[in-house]
Amino acid sequence: MNFSKEIIQWYFQNKRDLPWRKTKDPYRIWLSEIMLQQTRVAQGLPYYEKFTEVFPTVYDLAKAEESQVLKLWQGLGYYSRARNLHYTAKDIVNNYNGEFPSSYSALLKLKGVGDYTASAIASICFDEIAPVVDGNVYRVLARYFDVDLPINSTEGIKMFKKLAFEVIDHDDPANFNQAIMEFGAVQCKPQSPYCIICPLASSCLGLKNQHVTTLPVKLKKTKVKNRWFNYIVIVSNQEETLLEERKGKGIWQGLYQFPLVETDKAVDDIEQHQLEIEEMIALKDVSITQFNQKPIIHKLSHQHLHTTFWVVETTNSLKNGIPLQEIRKYPVPILIGNFIEAFDF
DNA sequence: AAGGCGGGGCA
């Protein structure tokens, strides 16, 4: 049996029972694929359940407020996915009569839909012979064919796409694509793959040449930048606080946070920032107390945020204050969400 | 071509 038939057979015997495998509705397949970008199935699953419940159709998603979409997305990360998701839902409703396009090349035009996602939807929903190449596929192909081209080099990307075109099953591209990804996730795992019980072991070149543990090859890691965040948490006796929306470029675009003072090192004397803070929150002569003695280090893949929360109590009324009862309605990064849960307003 | 963009799980 050849590579693709073997993979598909393995899939039929080992596939997990996942909700998006019970449908060919392009809306739901699209939704699941966006959510699973750079995200494990276990992490994305509860979000998929929530979204399909709240937004059963693309029309429901299109008519929602972006802040509601972001709120439901809260905790999943890479929030531009959520913004693009909402944008494309409106695009589908307004410009495609509510119907997703049915070809790889047409799907590729949608915002937030790249080579992988267009291939996934085209094959799963419309049986187009469009091979997917995600992290799992890179690993399976690199090992099986013993290819040490870096998977994130231009040449590597071209080569693995070519290999994927050569192995994709023309009779059943939908199941083949899901099969090779599932095989990578469950059997040909990054760490300690089950080569002993692998149905492809006899023809796997990486295994034969003892390269399994070093494949796939990936170029350099991202350098981590350190940043120091000081959040000003206002507690007014009128049951209000201040939140601001993060705009422009950078992390957490569109999410809310407390007023922020970013410094280039840890703050040891808050009085040096007293005036700056008072101007920012439009209050005078406030007393500032430190909530956490040691900075909370919130780790993103490319930034470490050394975060201190400073509490300001006031009896004055706030300009643009929000009622404390409504604080949980705002989409916030996990760092802020954790604080809100820990801090007894 | 390279860098930015989250949060969590695992060895």
Add this chain to the structure above:
DNA sequence: TGCCCAGCCTT
């Protein structure tokens, strides 16, 4: 701790 995860967009 470092690496990886059903990648995409911007510069």
